[in-house]
Amino acid sequence: DAGVTQSPTHLIKTRGQQVTLRCSPKSGHDTVSWYQQALGQGPQFIFQYYEEEERQRGNFPDRFSGHQFPNYSSELNVNALLLGDSALYLCASSLGTGATEAFFGQGTRLTVV
Amino acid sequence: EDQVTQSPEALRLQEGESSSLNCSYTVSGLRGLFWYRQDPGKGPEFLFTLYSAGEEKEKERLKATLTKKESFLHITAPKPEDSATYLCAVQVSGGYQKVTFGIGTKLQVIP
Numbered sequence: 001d002a003g004v005t006q007s008p009t010h011l012i013k014t015r016g017q018q019v020t021l022r023c024s025p026k027s028g029h030d031t032v033s034w035y036q037q038a039l040g041q042g043p044q045f046i047f048q049y050y051e052e053e054e055r056q057r058g059n060f061p062d063r064f065s066g067h068q069f070p071n072y073s074s075e076l077n078v079n080a081l082l083l084g085d086s087a088l089y090l091c092a093s094s095l096g097t098g099a100t101e102a103f104f105g106q107g108t109r110l111t112v113v
Numbered sequence: 114e115d116q117v118t119q120s121p122e123a124l125r126l127q128e129g130e131s132s133s134l135n136c137s138y139t140v141s142g143l144r145g146l147f148w149y150r151q152d153p154g155k156g157p158e159f160l161f162t163l164y165s166a167g168e169e170k171e172k173e174r175l176k177a178t179l180t181k182k183e184s185f186l187h188i189t190a191p192k193p194e195d196s197a198t199y200l201c202a203v204q205v206s207g208g209y210q211k212v213t214f215g216i217g218t219k220l221q222v223i224p
Contacts, residue, residue, distance in 0.1 A: 004156070033212070042117075042200055042214030043157070056210040090156050097210045098144070104156030 002027065004093050004105035012111045013081050021076040021108045025093030032074040033102065034066060035090040043090055049074050050097050078110075086112045115140045119201050119215035126222050129190045134218045136201030137183040144206040146184050148177050151198045151217065160186075160199075191222045 005024045013019050025032050031050045035043035045058035049068035068074045078085055088109050092102040116139040126132055145164050149157035161170045163179040170177050174195065176187040186199055198217040
């Protein structure tokens with residue numbers, strides 16, 4: 001049983017560019033949440049997708065947007081990249097939106113230069 | 114605003130030396146409290162979910178407990194492979210999906 005898979009694993013982008021990160025949830029899971037983790041910090045909630053809709057957003061600007069597809073996979077898009085967007089981006093999947101166990105992918109390490 | 118504070122930030126133990134990690138939280142209403150383990154460069158690995166004060170859960174050398182204001186992760190007779198960062202997170206009640214993480218406790222177990 002494949003767990004949560006994210007692609008790519010590493011990415012280097014130039015300031016001002018746009019980036020798309022991808023996530024396939026664990027089999028049987030229907031909810032995907034995205035997090036940003038800066039070095040030495042805990043993950044920060046970006047937003048959650050359920051039934052192809054954004055259910056809640058954390059304190060992130062509109063430059064961060066997402067999408068969930070009918071097969072429950074998800075994308076995170078970041079426009080107009082800033083140096084401060086450099087971080088590990090984590091995707092977590094779960095069954096439903098309640099306080100159930102969430103499984104994380106290995107993350108995408110984004111470096112903005 | 115929801116807050117999660119973990120202490121200590123770093124902990125160094127000798128193999129076999131038991132200890133506890135603390136997670137204190139301030140939320141309007143708790144839906145669930147989570148513990149995760151994170152190895153360097155990897156995503157967090159789920160350990161436990163606790164829902165109400167008085168609840169306890171165990172897994173191998175780890176035991177998590179919950180009160181109305183804090184949670185403890187007790188590590189009994191740790192081994193070097195227990196070295197990792199342990200993250201605590203909360204989800205509040207009221208239909209909110211946001212999960213708030215603490216900064217984590219970096220545990221090092223020395224042989």
